Amino acid sequence: MGPPIAAIEAALLTGKWKNDIGTSEVLELAKSVVDGDFATALQSPSAKRLFAGVSTDTDATRLNIDLTITGDPIEDDILRLVLAVACLQSFVQINWTGPELDFQVRDVLQLTSETAESDLHRLAISELSYGGEPAYHLTRYAMLLRLAQLLFDLPSQHCQSLLWWRLRATIVHQQILDETSPPPPLILSALEPLTSVYASNPDLAGRLELEKGLLQHFTSQDKLAAEHFVNAARLTGMEYELTGALGKRTKFQVTELSQLILLAESQLKNEEKSSSSASVESSSTGSQVPETLALNDDTLLEQTAFTSSSPSAHSRLAHLNPSAQPALHPLDQSILLAMCLNVKNTSPVHGLTAEQMSPYIARVISHPVNWSVHTMALLLRARLESGRTRTVERATLQLQALIEQMPTADAPVAERLRYTFDLPLPSKWEMEKELALRFLTLGAVRSALEIFERLEMWEEVVKCWQSMERRDKGIEIVRDLLEGRKAEADVVLARGKADTTEVRRAKMDLAREAKLWCLLGDLEPENAADHYRRAWTVSKETAGRAIRSLGGYHFSRGEYPEAIDCLQKAVAINPLLSRSWFILGCASMRVEDWTLAKTAFSRCVAIDEEDGESWSNLASMYMRMGASQITADDDSTETGSKLSAVPFENKLLAFRALKQGLRSAYDNWRMWYNFMIVSIEVGELSEAARALGRIIEHRGAEGVDEDVLERLVTVVTRASPDEGAMGLDAPAQGESNPNQGRAMLRPVKHLIEDIILPRVSTSPRVFRAYARLLVWELRWDDALKASMDAYRCSTAGTIEGGEADVKKWREAVGDVEDVVDALQNFGPRSQSGSVNWRLQARSIVRTFIGKTKDSFEDEPEWAKVQGMLDELKKREED
Numbered sequence: 001m002g003p004p005i006a007a008i009e010a011a012l013l014t015g016k017w018k019n020d021i022g023t024s025e026v027l028e029l030a031k032s033v034v035d036g037d038f039a040t041a042l043q044s045p046s047a048k049r050l051f052a053g054v055s056t057d058t059d060a061t062r063l064n065i066d067l068t069i070t071g072d073p074i075e076d077d078i079l080r081l082v083l084a085v086a087c088l089q090s091f092v093q094i095n096w097t098g099p100e101l102d103f104q105v106r107d108v109l110q111l112t113s114e115t116a117e118s119d120l121h122r123l124a125i126s127e128l129s130y131g132g133e134p135a136y137h138l139t140r141y142a143m144l145l146r147l148a149q150l151l152f153d154l155p156s157q158h159c160q161s162l163l164w165w166r167l168r169a170t171i172v173h174q175q176i177l178d179e180t181s182p183p184p185p186l187i188l189s190a191l192e193p194l195t196s197v198y199a200s201n202p203d204l205a206g207r208l209e210l211e212k213g214l215l216q217h218f219t220s221q222d223k224l225a226a227e228h229f230v231n232a233a234r235l236t237g238m239e240y241e242l243t244g245a246l247g248k249r250t251k252f253q254v255t256e257l258s259q260l261i262l263l264a265e266s267q268l269k270n271e272e273k274s275s276s277s278a279s280v281e282s283s284s285t286g287s288q289v290p291e292t293l294a295l296n297d298d299t300l301l302e303q304t305a306f307t308s309s310s311p312s313a314h315s316r317l318a319h320l321n322p323s324a325q326p327a328l329h330p331l332d333q334s335i336l337l338a339m340c341l342n343v344k345n346t347s348p349v350h351g352l353t354a355e356q357m358s359p360y361i362a363r364v365i366s367h368p369v370n371w372s373v374h375t376m377a378l379l380l381r382a383r384l385e386s387g388r389t390r391t392v393e394r395a396t397l398q399l400q401a402l403i404e405q406m407p408t409a410d411a412p413v414a415e416r417l418r419y420t421f422d423l424p425l426p427s428k429w430e431m432e433k434e435l436a437l438r439f440l441t442l443g444a445v446r447s448a449l450e451i452f453e454r455l456e457m458w459e460e461v462v463k464c465w466q467s468m469e470r471r472d473k474g475i476e477i478v479r480d481l482l483e484g485r486k487a488e489a490d491v492v493l494a495r496g497k498a499d500t501t502e503v504r505r506a507k508m509d510l511a512r513e514a515k516l517w518c519l520l521g522d523l524e525p526e527n528a529a530d531h532y533r534r535a536w537t538v539s540k541e542t543a544g545r546a547i548r549s550l551g552g553y554h555f556s557r558g559e560y561p562e563a564i565d566c567l568q569k570a571v572a573i574n575p576l577l578s579r580s581w582f583i584l585g586c587a588s589m590r591v592e593d594w595t596l597a598k599t600a601f602s603r604c605v606a607i608d609e610e611d612g613e614s615w616s617n618l619a620s621m622y623m624r625m626g627a628s629q630i631t632a633d634d635d636s637t638e639t640g641s642k643l644s645a646v647p648f649e650n651k652l653l654a655f656r657a658l659k660q661g662l663r664s665a666y667d668n669w670r671m672w673y674n675f676m677i678v679s680i681e682v683g684e685l686s687e688a689a690r691a692l693g694r695i696i697e698h699r700g701a702e703g704v705d706e707d708v709l710e711r712l713v714t715v716v717t718r719a720s721p722d723e724g725a726m727g728l729d730a731p732a733q734g735e736s737n738p739n740q741g742r743a744m745l746r747p748v749k750h751l752i753e754d755i756i757l758p759r760v761s762t763s764p765r766v767f768r769a770y771a772r773l774l775v776w777e778l779r780w781d782d783a784l785k786a787s788m789d790a791y792r793c794s795t796a797g798t799i800e801g802g803e804a805d806v807k808k809w810r811e812a813v814g815d816v817e818d819v820v821d822a823l824q825n826f827g828p829r830s831q832s833g834s835v836n837w838r839l840q841a842r843s844i845v846r847t848f849i850g851k852t853k854d855s856f857e858d859e860p861e862w863a864k865v866q867g868m869l870d871e872l873k874k875r876e877e878d
Contacts, residue, residue, distance in 0.1 A: 009161040015418035036413030039103035084151030091144040097416040098406035131181025132544025132573035134511030206236035237267030247306035262359035263317040268329040288411040289368040327367035334422040371411035514539035615661025619654035669698035685739040689747040764794040780829040787822035
């Protein structure tokens with residue numbers, strides 16, 4: 001009888017071993033891996049047979065591995081999976097969770113010297129460079145990750161979970177690169193068959209969905225990631241709800257206020273014991289979780305004190321007491337932390353973000369269950385608290401404490417690793433980098449510099465020296481590294497007595513050398529192009545950083561064709577960096593290559609849906625495509641000129657793009673202006689009215705587009721006049737289009753009465769448009785008043801005696817005609833009866849004649865003015 005493959009795979013995936021699986025050599029090795037005893041597995045006879053087949057190719061540039069272990073296909077498949085998992089988990093332990101490994105990698109690989117080990121490490125680091133991005137050179141035991149990748153990439157006829165482990169290795173690999181790179185194609189679609197395989201197991205099904213979402217998160221696909229996180233909660237059966245409950249947040253608060261709280265309840269059976277968060281130092285209770293530091297603030301409470309026993313009678317989780325919720329399963333806690341992370345990524349930068357995230361984190365911190373889960377929760381809380389004066393001290397100390405507890409043995413290795421793949425837990429060096437950046441924000445530049453130098457993050461080291469106004473020191477460091485006068489840690493370890501400068505330079509990974517040349521280009525603008533080209537050549541045309549920098553260099557100097565050439569190569573290497581796509585789009589606009597620009601901006605918004613500027617530029621491209629006579633005036637505006645040549649389909653696409661972009665650029669009045677123009681073009685007149693209102697709210701009277709306003713009023717008044725008297729709430733007879741007739745009355749009235757008129761008092765066109773609307777509503781008194789307001793601020797109403805401009809006087813004659821017509825038409829229909837419209841009309845004409853008679857009596861139009869006065873006198877006599 002063969003080994004129980006499904007049970008072994010499930011145990012490896014969940015990190016939990018069931019004693020009823022059985023006993024055999026394969027099972028014992030698998031159990032040792034699940035228990036975190038990687039030394040036993042990796043130093044076993046089977047491992048020695050497997051790793052004896054590890055070799056390099058003839059020029060020592062690639063690792064190879066033999067496939068055969070025992071000769072039994074099924075057993076070989078399982079053993080390769082078990083040992084690959086042991087390699088990956090060991091790599092994660094040494095670089096993510098700690099503590100130190102209890103074995104030497106050179107013993108596992110049967111290497112004869114430290115030099116052979118260092119050579120293999122450098123080879124692994126070189127192979128782990130991916131998508132034009134170098135791997136972090138101080139990654140410890142990189143060959144373990146590379147071996148795991150080689151084993152996971154081998155075909156297997158019997159181990160279904162191999163595809164899942166490839167996903168896990170990919171997520172780990174992404175985190176050691178300088179920048180995120182596109183994952184291997186089809187990695188997520190290849191996992192679809194596993195969805196049905198593990199559908200009956202909520203634990204595995206939820207984990208798989210969560211880890212798919214984490215890969216999307218690391219590649220900045222936050223919308224897709226959010227969908228996976230929600231699906232993961234559904235698969236585990238967790239009920240959760242963000243709601244409110246009465247409580248207090250400060251020690252001196254008297255009145256209870258509604259506070260945000262996350263109610264959550266697990267359906268999974270929790271086999272791990274929870275520790276109460278009431279204890280400030282959780283580790284002192286034997287809970288084997290990181291220490292939760294106290295706030296010790298004289299005003300804020302340690303945590304919100306909820307006083308209501310039930311948050312809401314209508315909540316499906318109303319039976320939960322906000323102050324005493326049950327402990328959650330660690331997997332559900334991991335899902336909540338992932339959701340919290342996505343709230344940060346998909347929300348605009350405003351005060352509510354921290355308020356939305358805090359309840360998620362508080363729900364997890366309240367019940368420490370698993371070492372890694374609690375570490376992640378404390379880290380997220382520290383990030384939130386770093387921006388507040390009262391909590392910044394605890395945030396920094398908490399981050400330090402999390403870093404310091406990694407080498408300790410306060411929790412078993414198996415517990416630390418059990419949920420590591422289900423969390424966006426940063427590596428040790430990333431946490432230390434985060435601490436150094438925190439020191440920088442606090443002004444402790446020297447402390448930050450020490451950390452960056454120890455981590456050999458030279459780019460950050462240079463930035464520190466620049467902040468201290470010592471750019472020369474940064475240049476010196478980079479040149480010393482390039483010329484071999486300064487050695488990095490891995491070179492020091494491999495250095496022998498005969499190790500010369502040339503040998504040290506030869507040992508430097510090409511990707512790292514290219515990065516240093518790029519850094520030197522940033523520091524020496526006068527020689528930047530030469531340094532970037534050198535980096536590109538050194539990397540054998542694979543360094544994404546080099547070609548991106550060269551493209552940016554050409555763009556900044558207006559050399560757009562050269563910039564396009566470089567940036568097209570850059571996005572081919574790494575298509576996940578939206579900045580490269582954006583500059584490519586702008587350069588394409590400069591050379592009027594609208595199609596390429598549209599493609600570039602489309603990729604920008606696919607990467608970041610909240611990139612309002614790219615949405616605006618994309619809309620501009622749609623409006624330019626098919627209308628070659630429109631010239632490029634800037635990177636983000638389309639004024640609406642010559643739009644008639646643009647195909648309607650493109651106008652509609654531009655409308656949708658701008659509407660999407662305004663969600664994240666709500667205060668950008670230029671985008672609102674573009675949106676208004678395009679809305680008019682596609683017939684979305686209610687949206688045009690809303691856009692005009694937003695523009696005026698931003699710019700005041702200067703933002704009124706009178707042409708658009710008159711068009712909107714015309715749309716309303718074009719309908720049957722009887723509809724105007726029916727009121728806003730009357731049913732529209734046969735009217736189904738919200739952009740026509742009476743349906744437009746409400747938005748247009750709101751625009752004029754609530755937004756324009758409180759800000760505008762000197763525009764005759766605005767008052768006349770308003771008068772037309774009032775006439776349509778049969779509001780004669782108000783229409784007459786609006787007409788008089790229009791006249792008072794018109795040319796005729798403001799003309800002075802002695803005016804000599806004939807053109808201005810002729811315009812004024814038209815104004816007089818308009819107001820006299822209004823008085824004659826609306827006056828007899830006035831409901832108040834308080835207006836002597838005949839007297840008022842005659843007075844207006846007489847006054848106008850008196851002011852302008854001396855200057856314009858000989859003009860042909862003078863007879864028209866005199867005729868108006870005579871006609872008014874005659875009507876009064878009749």
